[in-house]
Amino acid sequence: MKLSGNTILITGGSTGIGLSLAESFLKEGNEVIICARREELLAEAKSKFPELHTRVCDVSNPEDRAGLFNWIKSDFSNLNILINNAGIQREVNFKKGSEIIETAVSEMRINFESPVVLSAMFIPFLSGKENSAIINVSSGLAFVPIAGMPIYCASKAALHSFSVSLRHQLKDSGIKVFELIPPAVDTDLDKGARKARGQKDFGIKSEVVAEETINALKNDEYEIVVGFAKNIMNNSRSDFENAFNFMNSRR
Numbered sequence: 001m002k003l004s005g006n007t008i009l010i011t012g013g014s015t016g017i018g019l020s021l022a023e024s025f026l027k028e029g030n031e032v033i034i035c036a037r038r039e040e041l042l043a044e045a046k047s048k049f050p051e052l053h054t055r056v057c058d059v060s061n062p063e064d065r066a067g068l069f070n071w072i073k074s075d076f077s078n079l080n081i082l083i084n085n086a087g088i089q090r091e092v093n094f095k096k097g098s099e100i101i102e103t104a105v106s107e108m109r110i111n112f113e114s115p116v117v118l119s120a121m122f123i124p125f126l127s128g129k130e131n132s133a134i135i136n137v138s139s140g141l142a143f144v145p146i147a148g149m150p151i152y153c154a155s156k157a158a159l160h161s162f163s164v165s166l167r168h169q170l171k172d173s174g175i176k177v178f179e180l181i182p183p184a185v186d187t188d189l190d191k192g193a194r195k196a197r198g199q200k201d202f203g204i205k206s207e208v209v210a211e212e213t214i215n216a217l218k219n220d221e222y223e224i225v226v227g228f229a230k231n232i233m234n235n236s237r238s239d240f241e242n243a244f245n246f247m248n249s250r251r
């Protein structure tokens, strides 16, 4: 697809992978809008890249989502690319019983429900526009789960499945559906849990993910599988147990 002259909304674009994507898309000559919950981090992103448009929005909050959509319709009517990137990652221990419910439900809402609802809101708006696309950011953990993060992994597996279905459902609509599948990336997604566990490998740089994404989008690679995620994704069912044990031994 053409990677300049687009108007792109990146949810969760204030830090990490979203911010690196924003920087790369700006460099390619696109108009970029980012949204996230923390205003101070949006302001920091804007001071680094003054061309960015920013908006405070919790994508799991229906009123915020409606406000975001109406703002885009009135101020950025050319918008043609939606990137569902906002996400959180939590350790959830079901041995604790009902006390985990709120955390689990909110993780599912942000990681899965929000991309689904935003897709439904934006598809009629994107329809008929040149070079339109939805890009969902899932994870290598969609394919091999980590026992300590059952909701995160389930939300990403659901997002993968949804992305495959949506791509086929929209194939005659002109809207391309991509899925970005990163490996471990050195961001603050886990709120320092990896560092606190003494884990040495924090993953690759978000800039590398952004660079590979840009190249893959140019070639219309619908599943953009980065680095180690390729090994995880290509496991056959018989490899699964080894992969599961390997992934879980690192935690």
Ligand SMILES: NC(=O)c1ccc[n+]([C@@H]2O[C@H](COP(=O)([O-])OP(=O)(O)OC[C@H]3O[C@@H](n4cnc5c(N)ncnc54)[C@H](OP(=O)(O)O)[C@@H]3O)[C@@H](O)[C@H]2O)c1
Binding pocket: 011, 012, 013, 014, 015, 016, 017, 018, 035, 036, 037, 038, 039, 041, 057, 058, 059, 060, 085, 086, 087, 088, 089, 110, 137, 138, 139, 140, 181, 182, 183, 184, 185, 186, 187, 188, 189, 190, 203, 206
């Ligand atoms: N880092 C990894 O190892 C890795 C691997 C595979 C996939 N991914 C995926 O990549 C995506 C980006 O994560 P990241 O690693 O770049 O982490 P990050 O630096 O923590 O970025 C997450 C972004 O999402 C925003 N966000 C979180 N909840 C939100 C909500 N309810 N509404 C709006 N914005 C929200 C955050 O800002 P606020 O908190 O201020 O809202 C932040 O801008 C996620 O979907 C993640 O699952 C990450």
